[in-house]
Amino acid sequence: MEFFLVSLLNGVSYGMLLFMLSSGLTLIFGMMGVLNFAHASFYMLGAYFAYAVGSQLGFWPALLMVPFLVGLIGAGVERFGLRQVHRFGPVAELLFTFGLAFMIEELVHLAWGRSAVDYPIPADLDFTLFTLFNTGFPAYRGFMMLVSAGMMVGVWLVLTRTRIGLVIQAALTHPEMAESLGHDVPRVFMLVFGGGCALAGLAGVIGGNAFVTEPGMAAAVGSIVFVIVVVGGLGSLEGALLASLLIGVLQTFSVASEWKPLALLGGGVSSGVLAQAAGLKLSQMAPILPYLLMVAVLIVRPKGLLGTRED
Amino acid sequence: MNAPAIELKGVTKSFGATEIIRGVDLAVQRGERHAVIGPNGAGKSTLFHLISARITVSAGDIRLNGESVVGLAPHQISRRGLSRSFQITNVFPRLSAFDNLRCSLLWRGGHGHSFWRRLAGLDSVNERASEVIEDIGLAARAAVPAGMLSYAEQRALEIGMTVAAGAEVILLDEPTAGMSRSETGAAIDLIRKLSDGRTLLMVEHDMDVVFGLADRISVLVRGAVIATGTPEEIRANPAVQEAYLGKAHA
Amino acid sequence: MHATTQSRHWIWIAVAAGMLLLPLGLGSDFALSVCTKIFIAIVFALSYNLLLGQGGMLSFGHAVYSGLGGYFAIHALAAIGAGSLSFPVTLLPLIGGLAGLAFGLLFGYVSTGRAGTPFAMISLGLGELVAASVLMLPAFFGGEAGVAANRVTGSGLFGIDYGSQREVYYLVAAWTLACAALMYWLTHTPFGRMANAVRDNAERVGFIGYSTHLLRYQVLVVSATFAGVAGGLAAINNEIVSVEAVGAHASGAVLLMVFIGGAGHFLGPVIGAVVVTLLQTVVSSYTHAWLFYFGLLFLVMVLFAPGGFASLLATLLPTLCSRRQLRLLAPGYLIGLGGLALLLLATVIGVEAGYHIAGHGMGATFRLFGRSFDSGALPALAVAAAALLGGILIWRYALDRTADARAVLGTQELMHGRPHAAGNAKAEHA
Numbered sequence: 001m002e003f004f005l006v007s008l009l010n011g012v013s014y015g016m017l018l019f020m021l022s023s024g025l026t027l028i029f030g031m032m033g034v035l036n037f038a039h040a041s042f043y044m045l046g047a048y049f050a051y052a053v054g055s056q057l058g059f060w061p062a063l064l065m066v067p068f069l070v071g072l073i074g075a076g077v078e079r080f081g082l083r084q085v086h087r088f089g090p091v092a093e094l095l096f097t098f099g100l101a102f103m104i105e106e107l108v109h110l111a112w113g114r115s116a117v118d119y120p121i122p123a124d125l126d127f128t129l130f131t132l133f134n135t136g137f138p139a140y141r142g143f144m145m146l147v148s149a150g151m152m153v154g155v156w157l158v159l160t161r162t163r164i165g166l167v168i169q170a171a172l173t174h175p176e177m178a179e180s181l182g183h184d185v186p187r188v189f190m191l192v193f194g195g196g197c198a199l200a201g202l203a204g205v206i207g208g209n210a211f212v213t214e215p216g217m218a219a220a221v222g223s224i225v226f227v228i229v230v231v232g233g234l235g236s237l238e239g240a241l242l243a244s245l246l247i248g249v250l251q252t253f254s255v256a257s258e259w260k261p262l263a264l265l266g267g268g269v270s271s272g273v274l275a276q277a278a279g280l281k282l283s284q285m286a287p288i289l290p291y292l293l294m295v296a297v298l299i300v301r302p303k304g305l306l307g308t309r310e311d
Numbered sequence: 312m313n314a315p316a317i318e319l320k321g322v323t324k325s326f327g328a329t330e331i332i333r334g335v336d337l338a339v340q341r342g343e344r345h346a347v348i349g350p351n352g353a354g355k356s357t358l359f360h361l362i363s364a365r366i367t368v369s370a371g372d373i374r375l376n377g378e379s380v381v382g383l384a385p386h387q388i389s390r391r392g393l394s395r396s397f398q399i400t401n402v403f404p405r406l407s408a409f410d411n412l413r414c415s416l417l418w419r420g421g422h423g424h425s426f427w428r429r430l431a432g433l434d435s436v437n438e439r440a441s442e443v444i445e446d447i448g449l450a451a452r453a454a455v456p457a458g459m460l461s462y463a464e465q466r467a468l469e470i471g472m473t474v475a476a477g478a479e480v481i482l483l484d485e486p487t488a489g490m491s492r493s494e495t496g497a498a499i500d501l502i503r504k505l506s507d508g509r510t511l512l513m514v515e516h517d518m519d520v521v522f523g524l525a526d527r528i529s530v531l532v533r534g535a536v537i538a539t540g541t542p543e544e545i546r547a548n549p550a551v552q553e554a555y556l557g558k559a560h561a
Numbered sequence: 562m563h564a565t566t567q568s569r570h571w572i573w574i575a576v577a578a579g580m581l582l583l584p585l586g587l588g589s590d591f592a593l594s595v596c597t598k599i600f601i602a603i604v605f606a607l608s609y610n611l612l613l614g615q616g617g618m619l620s621f622g623h624a625v626y627s628g629l630g631g632y633f634a635i636h637a638l639a640a641i642g643a644g645s646l647s648f649p650v651t652l653l654p655l656i657g658g659l660a661g662l663a664f665g666l667l668f669g670y671v672s673t674g675r676a677g678t679p680f681a682m683i684s685l686g687l688g689e690l691v692a693a694s695v696l697m698l699p700a701f702f703g704g705e706a707g708v709a710a711n712r713v714t715g716s717g718l719f720g721i722d723y724g725s726q727r728e729v730y731y732l733v734a735a736w737t738l739a740c741a742a743l744m745y746w747l748t749h750t751p752f753g754r755m756a757n758a759v760r761d762n763a764e765r766v767g768f769i770g771y772s773t774h775l776l777r778y779q780v781l782v783v784s785a786t787f788a789g790v791a792g793g794l795a796a797i798n799n800e801i802v803s804v805e806a807v808g809a810h811a812s813g814a815v816l817l818m819v820f821i822g823g824a825g826h827f828l829g830p831v832i833g834a835v836v837v838t839l840l841q842t843v844v845s846s847y848t849h850a851w852l853f854y855f856g857l858l859f860l861v862m863v864l865f866a867p868g869g870f871a872s873l874l875a876t877l878l879p880t881l882c883s884r885r886q887l888r889l890l891a892p893g894y895l896i897g898l899g900g901l902a903l904l905l906l907a908t909v910i911g912v913e914a915g916y917h918i919a920g921h922g923m924g925a926t927f928r929l930f931g932r933s934f935d936s937g938a939l940p941a942l943a944v945a946a947a948a949l950l951g952g953i954l955i956w957r958y959a960l961d962r963t964a965d966a967r968a969v970l971g972t973q974e975l976m977h978g979r980p981h982a983a984g985n986a987k988a989e990h991a
Contacts, residue, residue, distance in 0.1 A: 035678050081864070088867045091619055094681065095820060096863045098621075102813070103856040110853075110919045219809065223689045230682045276700040284697060291690035295671055298683060302674050363768060385767035395768055403761035406754070414758050417751045418770030424779060426752035433751070472769070 006135045007252050013141045015248020016148035017210075020203040021221065022228045022240040023155065024196035030235045031171060031192050033090055034082065037097035040222030041104040042197040046070050046204025047213045048112055051119035059122035067202040074197025078190045101218065108215050116214035144206050151199065152241075168192060227290045231297045233307025242305055247290050254289055257282035314377030316341045316480050316510035317362065322371035324354075324361055324534075331357050333534040334371070339527075341376075341479075344511040346521045349531035350554070355514040356398055358531065359484050362512075363395045364388050375480065390418065394478035398485045398514075400465045404458025408449050408468055411457050412440040412475050419476040439475060446501060447471040463494050470498070474505040481506055483513045487520055499523050530554070573742065580734045590726045594798075597730050599838045600737040601794045606818045606830035607744050608787035613816075614824035615748060616780035617760025618673075619681045621812055622688025623788060628807030629664050629691070630657030630789025632702060634796040639710035650714055650723060654736055654793035661789020662782060669781040674774060676763060688812050695804050707803025710796075723797065733794050740787055745827060747783070756780045814841075817855070821862050823869025832870045850916045857908070885973075889966045897959030903952030910945035 025039045046066055054062040077100065085096045121140050128136035159165040171178040171188045179185040211217070228247055232239030259282045297305065317339040324332040331354050339345045347355050360366045362373055364385045373380055380388050394415075403411050416436045422428070431437070444450050447467040452460060457468060470486050486502060487495045499520055502511070515521045521528060522542050529539045530551050538548045545551055580600075587593055605627055612618045634657040640646035641653075648656075672683045695702040702708065713724045723729050747753045759766050759776045766773050796802050805811060814837060822833020837855070845851040866873055880886045880894075 029678075035682070081860075084864055085867075088863075090678065092863055092867045094619070094678070095816075095867075096860070098813075098816075099856055099859040099863055103853070103860060106853045106856055110916065223685060223809075226682050227686050230679065230686065234679065273698055273701040276698050280697060288690050288693040288697070291686045291693070294683070294686045295690070298671055298674070365764075365768075384772070386770055386772045389768055389770040397765075401762060401765045401768075403758045403765065405761050406757055410754060410757075414754055415769045417755065422751045424752050424755070424776070426747055426750045426783075428751070429746075429749050430751060430754055431749065476769070 002135060003256065006137070007256060008249065009137060010141065011249030011252035012245060013145045013148075013248075014252055015245035016145055016152075017203055017207050018221075018225065018228060018248055019241050019244035020148050020151055021200055021225045022232070022244055023152070023237060024199040025225060025229055026232075026235060026237050026240045027155075028193055028196045029229070030237075031168070031175075032082075032093075032189055034093045034097065035226075035229075036193075036196070037094060037222070038077075038101040038104060039097075039196070039200055040218040040225055041101045042070050042074060042200040043204040043207070043221060044108060044215070044218040045073070045104065046201030047119060047208025047217065048108060048117070048204075049201070050205040050208060051112075051117055051213055054119070054122075059125075063205055066205050067198045070201025070204070071194040071198025074201075075190050075194030077197075078193035082193070083186065083189075101222070105215055105218060112215075114215055116212050119209045119213040121209045140210060144210060147202070147206050151202065155199075164188075164191070224290050227294045231290075231294050231304055233304025236304065236306045239304055239306030247293065250289055250293065251286055254282045254286045261285070313341060314374070315339055316343070316376060317512060318372075318374040318377075319358075319362070320372045320374075322358075322361060322373060323369050324357060324366070325369045331534050332361065335531070335534070335536055337529055337536060337539070339510060339512050341510055342508060344506065344513070344524055344526045346513045346515055346525035346528045347531055348515060348518075348521055348528060352533075353531040354534045355531055356484055359395060359482055359512075359514060362388075363393065363482060389478075392479040393482065394473050394476060394480070395482035396469045396473040396484055396486060398488060400462075400469050402457040402465060402468055402472065405456055407454050408457050408460060408464075409440060409444060409453040411468055412443050412471055413437070415472040415475050416440060419478070443471045443475045446505065448497065463490055466490060467498070467501075470501065470505070474509075478509070480510045481512070483511065483515075485514050485516060487515065487517050495520060577738055580738065584727055584730060593726045593730050595838070595842045597726070597733045597798050598842060599835055600730075600733045601791055601798060602815075602818060602834035602838045603831050604737050604740045604794065605788060605791035605815050606822070606834040607741055608784050608791060609815045610819050610824055610827075610830040611744060611747070611756075611784040611787070612780060613819055614826075614829065615753060615760065616756045616777065616784075617763075618676050618777065618780070619816075620684040621681055621809070621816065622684035622686075622691070623784075623815055624809075624811035625668065625688050625691045625807050626661040626664055626785035626788035627657075627792035627795070628695075628802070628811065630661040630792030631796040631802040631806050632695075632708060632792075633657060633660035633789075634793035635708050635710050635800075635802045636701075638712060638714070638796060638800075639708070642711050642714045650712060650797070651732060653797055654790045657793020657796065658786050658790040661792065662786040664789075665782040665785025669778050669785065673777040673781050676759075676777060685809075688807070688809060692804060692808050695807055703803070705804065707801050707806075709801040712797050712800055729798055733798060736790065736794055740790055741831075744787060748827065752779070817859050819869075820867075821859060821869055823871030823873075825868055826871035826875065829869050829871035832874075836870070848913060848916070850912045853912055853916070857912075886970060889970050890963060893959050893963030893966050896962060897956060900952050900955030900957075900959055903948045903955060905952075907945045907948035907952055910941060910948070914941055914945070 021039065021043055025036060028034060028036050028039070049066045049069060050059075050062040053066055081096060081100070082093060085092045125140045125143050127139050129139040129142045130137055157165075159169060167178060167183050167188055168191075170181075171183065171185050175185050175189075178188075208217070224247065228240060228243040231247070232241070232243030260278065260280060261282055262277045262280055264278070301307075315338040317337070319335050319337040322332055322335045322337075323330065335358065347358065349355055357366070361368050364380065364383055364387075368381055371381075375388065375391055375393055378391070380391065403414065406414065413430065413433075413436055416439055417423070420433070420436050420439075422433060422436065441450075444453050447470060449460075449464060449467060449471070452464060457465065460468065466486065466489065470483065473483065474481055483502065487498045490498060495517060502513075503524060511524075513521075513524070525542060527540060528542055528545045529536050530545060530548075531537075532554045537554060538545060538551045540548070583596060584593055587596065605623075608627075609620070609623050612620055612623065634653050637646060637648065637656045638650065638653060641648055641650060668687055672680060672687060675683075696704065712729070713722045721728050723732065755766070755771060755776055756779075758769075758771075759773055759780075763773050766776065792802075792806065795806070818833035818837045819830045820833070821836060822831065823829030840851055840855055840858075844854065848854075862869065868875075880890055
């Protein structure tokens, strides 16, 4: 019971962090039809910038400044890069973001080296929030959940209650119409792209110290975020939320599990590949579970769990 | 007894709460040239999409040569001898005009997924494609990528692709849309020649084309057929006159 | 590429002859090894272009097929060496191809339901799945260290035991030629043409009697088979296969190769394979920043030449063949080339300096083109800045000059009544 509750809490907090990332990706995809390959790279930039700024000015100033900085970079990328490539079609846009992800990783290597950096949890949040059956629940996890929830509510409010949010929603499905009504749709695109990147940066600020901050983090998280977007259904925010929580919980539970799901394969074999596969514990298989889930969903429900937009 | 080439019984299509096609009954006999006319938004293209399985029916039955085709995929219906054109030109833009025609000939020519024979060596396919490209007047533009042809040329190619393989049942969706008077005249002759002996179901707005080609006409208004008959019967039908034709052809 | 059948045959013969005679011109084993790697990359890139350029499917996980093909090939090689399998090493890539075929059949079924972005994402997920699974089953895949085998398995036919790099070169060259010829053949068959049709208009394909899913599935399977052959060739050449062979970097590299070379032409992947392999082998030995250049090149191509080098050449070729056009346009092009060279110089100095500063701190010296530069001092920065400025100015001048020349050319053509085709139409891109 204890294991269950603690893992559930951890899984949900991880899932919410994943949602912070995948929601930005979904918004950008929903509006511009571009799957931003470099999205996780902005997550990485957020973490590294927070590390750099935080070591000079402290965690809280970093929390305020870095997402804005990352968003600015994202807006610049849209204005000077993506917009130029738009006329070549969606494949070229995807490839541009792919190249961008590549370059950002190289720049990070250049600036901060190839090994992990010590981006610490701020001291004032480094305590046990409450104890559940003898296991402490870290306050920082609670803080992460708070920020994620706050972000979700904030984005929802902006999209549905503000004027700019309405324009964004209109431009989401009918950009030409919105433009002919006098709205500066290219600027809206730039805002949305920058906003999505800012969200990714924010996720990096609060996630980089809870998990590891290293140059490979973009690639590691990036593929999972893409799986989430495919499983949840391309273009669906609700689907992204569902899939994020599902995968967050799945991964957290499986990492601690000793169950051997492929035991039946073993049969009478004592050595070789089959025996090895049979002997694999769920905790060892944890890295591939999101991908297995993706394949399963694709076979059963190709559009994703709550998918709306086919592309 | 000879089953009709195309038969629709009680075909209904709804998108959400909106009923676009409301219980359509239609029968097109083999070898007949049948035109479907109606005001904009009546659902004519939707009807075509239903017959060719681009979209699925909500209710009702569609039969091709007596056999129900509801639930089949487009390629399965195509293989049963039905070929259709599109209102918005739907060619293969990066292939040459000639290749567009060749591709539409491959399946029925029995070449399926053949990867052991060169395209250039398929004599029957190449001959037929040459014939058709002459007929549609694009022989001089055979090597041009289809995406770079003019609008009227693309419409002609569209028609060519639809009839080239010799399907028994041909669906033409507004084949002369956007064409000038002279181009339309040429198109009428072409369609008459290429559909000789076959069953033709056609959606058209141009009354010259309709009355020049059709053996029988059905009038579709707001998703339902309000009249079916010979051109004379339709011309004289008061409900049709009221709903659609107006004074120009009365 | 409307060459007549005759001239096309000559081209193939010339290429074969070139491949045959190349080792005589190259001195070292290292150069031969680089060429061998280039050939293997060509097969891999051509297989990828069957998927992308011919079939219109962008995949981020193609290395899965070549890598798995390599693993099966190297196990077979080890078995041959141990005597438990009797199979000629010369035909070993066939085993790689069969493995590629098998996994293409398996994975292709779930991934080819859709194309475009969903297909790309699925291929990414499958790639990660396979790469992670490889590490989980060291019994077959050898874990981080990989699986190794000796390609010399005793004396073969005519004493060829593949002990020397030269023998491996010829083996790989023969396979490369065969695969390239086969893939070229495919593009002229009904199957190849229908693959193009699916790329152009997937929906219409159904209405002329073909199942879109089945066609895409077949394209993937064929592409995976050839990728498996490339993996088998790599297994022979490197005598080791490890998890990098199925990893995201390998998948990304082949994508970059095909894109930089140009997905819209048959020769595009060949060009890309040459360029990228040279970057990976030769340039990497000169500078740490080669990955950065790689990424930069890619981004520049996406922004300015999405059709790749092949499309650039295709627009240039008519100009090179016409004396009149050459006379008018050459000065502008040459000046533009000079401007580009200056920009390249500026980039190289800037990047090298940046990498050196990052690695060793300000003020350290670094070597470039055989001369020492003090990275912090004025001369290096000044040269870089001057080259940058000069390059931009010269490039813009060249653009103006070329535009003027084209206008003159256009007027001439009009007066002489001939159609103007000298590269003014937007280059066709993938």
